[in-house]
Amino acid sequence: MKKTAFLIPVVVIAAVVAMSSLFIVDEREKVLVLQFGQIQQVREEPGLGFKIPLIQEVVRYDDRILSLDTDTIEVTPSDDRRLVVDAFARYRIRDVVQFRQAVGVGGIRAAEDRLSSILNAQIREVLGADQVTSDTILSAQRRDLALRIRAQARTSAEGLGLEVVDVRLKQTNLPQQNLEATFARMRAEREREAADEIARGNEAAQRVRAAADRTVVETVSQAEREAEIRRGEADAERNRIFAQAYGGNPAFFGFYRSLAAFERSLNADNSTIVLTPDSDFISAMFGAIRAEGLLAEAVETMSTDELRELAPKSELSEDLPAEAREQLERNNKEIEQRATPSEETE
Template identity: 35%
Template sequence: MRVLSIVILVAIGVLALIGMNSFYTVRQDYQALILEFGNPVAVRNEYDVNEQGQEIDEAGLFFKLPWHEVIYLDRKNMGTDIADIEVLASDQRRLSVDAFVRWRITDPLKFYQRLRSERAATSQLQRFTESAIRDALGQVPVPEIVSGQRGQLMSDIRETVNGTLNGTGIEIIDVRLRQADLPAEVAEGVYNRMRTERQQVAQGIRSEGEEQARLVRARADREATVLKAQAREQAEQIRGEGDARRNDIYANAYSKDAEFFRFQRALIACENSIEDGTQVVVAPQDLDLCRVFIDQARTAGGN
């Protein structure tokens, strides 16, 4: 009885172990390849799309035989960096290029037969992509790589890598050139040359500006001289008209009272001839200094 119980327990344990190894789950973001003694026999949740362009989802719980092996492969889009690629452009200038590749496994069976693992696939992908980048960028000059045909170049590289990896179960979704710069040892010389060229251009612009400034200043000085001459001419004309008007007023005043006019002029002449602080020595009989100016004015007037 005891032996029978032990046999039953062992049988239950074996059945439980077989049951545990007979089921497996496949997540939505993975696809599974079933191997029987190393040979592929089935694929679960393989990447595929329906007629509407939507991905077919077969994730879930599945049954397998205990001796079957399950290999899980990523179903998502994966990325691989291609860094520090030395490229010689068609104009014989070297560039240091960084690229980024997006890819996915579309046929797990072919992928396993040709590449076995994602690590091996990444290594192959890097090698083929580097070769395609060098071939594509080596046919165009640097300006076209930096800003000209960059989009077309990336499309050509993607098609080349897809053609090279045809039959491996991999699809290249996109190839992007993230950066294309001159190597550090070359960049400094190029930047110095560019800086010298810009300085020459700036000096030329400054020289033209100074020449234009001199022309503007000369024109302004000439216009200022003309304006000053015209102003002096107008001032002399106005001054002459004022003197004429003043003489007319004096003449009218003289004709009305000649004696008063001579007296007033004599006083003005006397006042203007003697300044403050002037020392005058006269005889006692000549104390009336202004009398001399009055007598002279009377004599000049004929009285």
């Protein structure tokens, strides 16, 4: 019983000592075994390791590729146009012993601070070099500039036991105080281009309107010219027809023109016209009646009274004034008196 009570604490202590002397190395890690701050073992391969309990300690470092975002810095290229640059880097611990000696107990945080300073210095040096302008940085050549930064930063980071895998320029902008002025200049440039486009458009529109107006004037002039030609040809044809008709039967033509003149002069409802028998206006019509309306032999054999009876009775309009009516009646009586002696004389 006493031996069992003695063995149990011994076994427990031995188990604790054995467990504290063992450690596991992960495939994503690199391990250093330190004894009073001095490196005793370097384990970079995964597996099981041993150390002296309570005397030695295990320090682990990440063996994967790590990321570092640098602080935003201002650089001045050769064209004196300041830019705000934001970069990031990918790195890994290449030599864990050198890394421990360089950063000490600070570890990854201290290494990133020093690596960030290295990157910022190399960014200023490369982007501020001769023949490197802001247009170069903002163009496709920025990839070449990033490779130059990575090469120089890799050389500087070797003393820390680090390997810089990649460096990229994440953002490249103008400073805030210059940004508004740049935007204003860009807006003014775009407004100038818009004004030029509007002016060219107005000029083209004026040319199109002028061409259209000229086409309209030419078309109207051509149409009017053709219309005048057609009108002249029609008038000539009408005159030819009139001349032909007049030449074929002048008496009928005179009669027709007299009737047409009466038709245009009189209103069918309330018009009245008073003419003397010897008026030129009706002489053609009466001549046509004497020539064509009566047979020649009948005219020669008929007396004046018979011809007067054949003529239509004329009635005075009731709308005539009294003085005009009396004057017409006197004229008719005088005509009858002059005609009676001549008939008796014949």
